[in-house]
Amino acid sequence: MMAPMRLQATAISYSNSKALDVARSLPKKTLADLNLPNPLASIVHQADRNGKQQPVLMVGTRRLTRKTTTASAYQQGNFHNLVTNIWAALGINEQQQPPAPDQNASRRSASLKLKAKLKSAAVGGNVVELRKSVLPPVAPEHASKKCLVLDLDETLVHSSFVPTTNPDYIISVDIDRTVHQVYVCRRPGAEEFLIEMAKYYEIVVYTASLSKYADPLLDKLDPEGVIRHRLYREHCVQYEGNYVKDLSLLNRDITQTIIIDSAPTSYIFHPRNAIGCSSFIDDSNDRELKSIARFLENIHDVEDSQLAEHIFLVQHQLTLPEIGNAWTS
Template sequence: MDGVARSRLLVPLLPRISARSFSAASPASEPAAAAAAVAASDAAAATDYSSSAGDPSSAPPPPARKPLGLLKGGVLAVVAAAFGATGYVSYAYSLDEIDQRTREFRKNSKQPIRDDLSGFEKFQAMAYSAAMKVPVAAIEFYLDTRSQIEDQIRGFSEPSSDKLLPDLLPQEQHVFTLVLDLNETLVYSDWKRERGWRTFKRPGVDAFLEHLGKFYEIVVYSDQLSMYVDPVIERLDPKGCVRHRLSRVATKYENGKHYRDLSKLNRNPAQVIYISGHALESCLQPENCVEIKPWKLENDDTQLLDLIPFLEYVAMARPSDIRAVLASYQGRDIPAEFIERSKEHQRSKSIRAAYGGDDYRSFGRKSE
């Protein structure tokens, strides 16, 4: 009985003892189990590698070629060459020259196929016509595009019209045209912080315009915008001595500057005089220019008044070509030179009246 009772008392304690003994043994066995698992995985990997190395069918496939890359490079090279050739042709040849050089080529590519040709010749003609369609279309597209671009550029760089002034009346065909610059010739515009922009009249400008307006067709030709030119002329010329005003749209734009083109005035160039403080720098016809000192608010300036005698004489004498007259004054001060020539002319006239024609000629030779 005692043994049976003792065994019954030990039965509930057996699970605790077995569990305690298992949990105590597991920490010690974990490193060994992990090491065994790593060794087994390494062995399996080595076995797989050796088997795959020996089997050529299991090697990774080589990278595929990329023909599209070569195609793209070829297309880019062709496009770059086409742009380069177009740029060179545009620089080296004018539009008319290109049209003339390619006209025969374009004409031949569009010829109809004759009926009297053999079958092989017809095939050749059809193949040639088909092959030439793209080059011909490209040439015609280039010509049309360049023509449109040049027309647009010409609208900004060329004067607004080939006839900037209306026709002279029949009774005014003998009248000379006096073209005047505006800035630093008739007026001077100045800006200061305390008052902003102000425009000043050159000394003698009123008398100059009023007197010469009786002899000349006076035109103001400026490189400024009309929104500046018109108000200035209205204040400067209340009596209407200036018959025409030309602003920037009437100039020729070239190399970053606006030039006066007297050939577009619709006037006889032998009867046109252009006066400016920067005449030789701002006009395309230097043979018609009279350059005076630019005015920059000098109070003692008399340039305009000094020119009146010379200009009045020209209007009265009406030389056949004013350009020859101006060429004789080249490099000289026109007002001073004109006074000297006038004095010499008066002396010669007095001598001619006193001695007669023949005696005067002999007197002239002796005086030399």
């Protein structure tokens, strides 16, 4: 009786050992190989090189929906498409605007329909509750300034979850009692851009990332403290799988508000207030902020009647790198 039992035990031991050898011989699978989400991806919301947002993890939250497509919003945002956007951002009447192509008229019509739908939105179903303002009244020292809303990731910086060569900042983030490192590359000229634009605009950073990541990063990016307000993911609206930055929640004159963002879907509610920029990843020769700064500096106090002429000329005859030279020539 004992011999069969020893034989069975030996067989089981051999089987387990064989399985372990086979397991050890298999190629090792990394987190990326297994297609598992990086825990940091839940706090940092990024866009790809084409300005398309990463997918939003839906966790039963209410969101806005509509039947019409928003595929056009995924088109790469760029400075050359801002003719109609800046007119509205700086309060120019329709009568003052030069004739716009039919495509722009179609976009304006779609935007108006969307705004009308939002105004009549009811709580429940797939419609998000219309919220109160997320900013306090404008401070007296900024009463005469326009509001400049800036995106963070891929507009001012690019963050990586793996070690990179010579990062500008390393941010420690606690996720479920585990400290993770985020390696941040600053867009060339970002700090100077903030300091210079603060002379002419009230600056608000509006990010779809979480504050536990954004706050320590902005403390490093803005040592002078020129950013007046910081808004985070909880201040965004989920719409068709994207985080949208709703400028109507800012408690600011919408005709005096400009948003700069690398993801067109971020400003889909207010496309005519937007300056779309390319997504910054790692180009050390990037000079886009410098060109945008020159443009913004020269329009911050331009009269409406003059602004339309400047915008029309610049947007239809020059590309982005040439804009800065045009203003200084």
